[in-house]
Amino acid sequence: MIYYSFQDTYEEMVPIGKIICLIRSYRKHAEEMGSDPTDSPLFFLKPASAVIFSGDSIVIPPQSHCLHHEIEVGVVVGKRGKNIPRTSALDHILGYVIGLDITARDIQDEAKKHGLPWSIAKGFDTFAPLSEVVLKERISTPNDLDFSLEINGVLRQKGNTRFLLWSIERIISDISDCMTLEPGDLILTGTPEGVGKLQKGDSLRAELSHLVELSVDVA
Numbered sequence: 001m002i003y004y005s006f007q008d009t010y011e012e013m014v015p016i017g018k019i020i021c022l023i024r025s026y027r028k029h030a031e032e033m034g035s036d037p038t039d040s041p042l043f044f045l046k047p048a049s050a051v052i053f054s055g056d057s058i059v060i061p062p063q064s065h066c067l068h069h070e071i072e073v074g075v076v077v078g079k080r081g082k083n084i085p086r087t088s089a090l091d092h093i094l095g096y097v098i099g100l101d102i103t104a105r106d107i108q109d110e111a112k113k114h115g116l117p118w119s120i121a122k123g124f125d126t127f128a129p130l131s132e133v134v135l136k137e138r139i140s141t142p143n144d145l146d147f148s149l150e151i152n153g154v155l156r157q158k159g160n161t162r163f164l165l166w167s168i169e170r171i172i173s174d175i176s177d178c179m180t181l182e183p184g185d186l187i188l189t190g191t192p193e194g195v196g197k198l199q200k201g202d203s204l205r206a207e208l209s210h211l212v213e214l215s216v217d218v219a
């Protein structure tokens with residue numbers, strides 16, 4: 001089992017559960033991928049075994065020649081729920097992370113072409129770098145959070161959750177209409193525009209609202 005690390009002292013050990021990753025949740029990213037934004041949140045699952053933390057390295061698997069970075073705000077679930085109403089959705093949040101949805105874009109493009117699942121393109125070990133958890137009490141609203149990604153000191157992606165196509169309340173509610181959300185589950189809310197290729201030796205620094213940072217490199 002892999003456990004979250006917390007920015008502040010937190011008494012409980014929280015294992016990382018299922019990782020639910022939104023797709024096409026920012027209009028400009030959908031456009032850069034040649035896709036239309038969808039009417040309601042769509043998602044896939046990433047395994048917890050893909051998680052790494054600051055100081056660790058993203059490993060390029062031999063099966064891929066094109067890893068892309070996707071910076072994403074993550075919502076950590078703190079309370080179990082099914083069919084959660086939007087009005088109480090925020091009660092189910094424990095905190096937030098800044099994370100990366102690392103993607104083997106060449107494998108994903110091939111899978112898309114043949115209508116095959118994406119798990120292989122998204123699920124390799126080290127493909128889910130996560131920061132420490134910022135407890136929700138430190139953030140007034142999840143719907144106006146700045147975040148950014150620098151690679152080798154150059155700004156490569158930046159966004160704000162107010163540009164998400166749906167509110168965090170709607171996202172939590174909609175996902176819970178499909179699957180029960182449990183403490184330790186993580187919702188990666190999708191990436192804004194500016195995704196691009198990673199090179200061996202790259203140094204990545206992601207940041208959420210001046211509250212928490214994530215630093216990893218590419219081995």
Ligand code: MG
Pocket residue numbers: 021022023070072101190191
């Ligand atoms: Mg993504």
